[in-house]
Amino acid sequence: MVRLITHNLLACHVRGCNSNNFPLQFQDVQIGLREAEFNPDFLRGFLPKIEWNALVDSARQLGDTSLPAEQPVMIDDDFLKTLHHVLLEIHVEEGAMVCPNCKHVYPISNGIPNMLLADHEIG
């Protein structure tokens, strides 16, 4: 199950692909929604790791437009609940992630992205 929480941390790792290699673009995705426990402490701790623009953009690719374009300064529970849903409850089940730079395709099947590289792509 790939969710936006991990997608937001993932850059392309093909050899020599070092710039413009994030975020990976979703392609032909099927998604599923699954309830997860709301944990505000965890979310507050995770916030500094998020690349906000990438998250907003990727959520839109998955059909979710609930996040504000700018990361709010005031972190209240309403905001954390929205963030919780976007990061942890949307599961990409099928499709692919494509590197915006080298166009490598990471297929997603059964919720699991295939990150394996061919010999010539290994750094």
Next chain:
Amino acid sequence: MSRPELQAPPEIYYGDIEAKKYTQNTRIQQIQADMTYRALELLNLPPDQPAFLLDIGCGSGLSGEILEEEGHTWVGVDVAPSMLEVALERELEGDLFLQDIGQGFGFRPGSFDGAISVSVIQWLLNAETSHPSSSPPRRLTRFFTTLHSALRNPSRAVLQFYPTSDDQIQLITSIAQKAGFGGGVVVDYPNSKKAKKVFLCLFVGSGGGQQVPKGLEGEEGEEAEDRAKFERRRQREKRRKDSKKKGIKDRDWILRKKELYRRRGKEDVPRDSHYTGRKRRPVF
């Protein structure tokens, strides 16, 4: 029988049949669980704070299950599709990736608050193919370098593994050091042939503490304690089986998790209602 890592590449060795056998074996469950608890202890995370952890070579999620029970969120990577499939069937909460750790990670700098690995990195000591990029030192270098950058500063990675010689420990620690890690090796029960366990305890920055922890001495565990753990695990497995019969994330499963979180003293656990566990409509 020779060691698994000498018999076949991991994704072949852990095929459909072995992946199921491995996961259902109660002795293996017990050993992997004990080592996971010990790895968590050596990680030395700030108390009562949910962390975001990487499980390297997560297999069928025997360790991931414990990470989530301890209140953490985890991401697992493994190169054996059959092991990941069993992990999926076990309905764990971590995100899973099909990945060869010898090819390195693509995670952004500072992504994880810590990493664990249980019985995995001895596999990196064998060349997978004759391609030059697959020599063990090259694979270990990519692994440690990209792991170091994926961890935040300060933090730790704790990797239990089965070396066959001191030379292997030496090779692995020297490459980890070159990749920027501090820390060192912790050996539990060094004098027991059966219970001896080697943990690589690696620090990013200060590792949240200066000293490499000491290994455990004496005989392994108190028998009573072992039995208690075993009993807990058995109950876990039974609940899992029961819930599996009823399909994914059903109401009972959710209620059980909520109960677990409440017991752990977590606030904000949504109250139970007749909406709990109801199927939601797909978005599109």
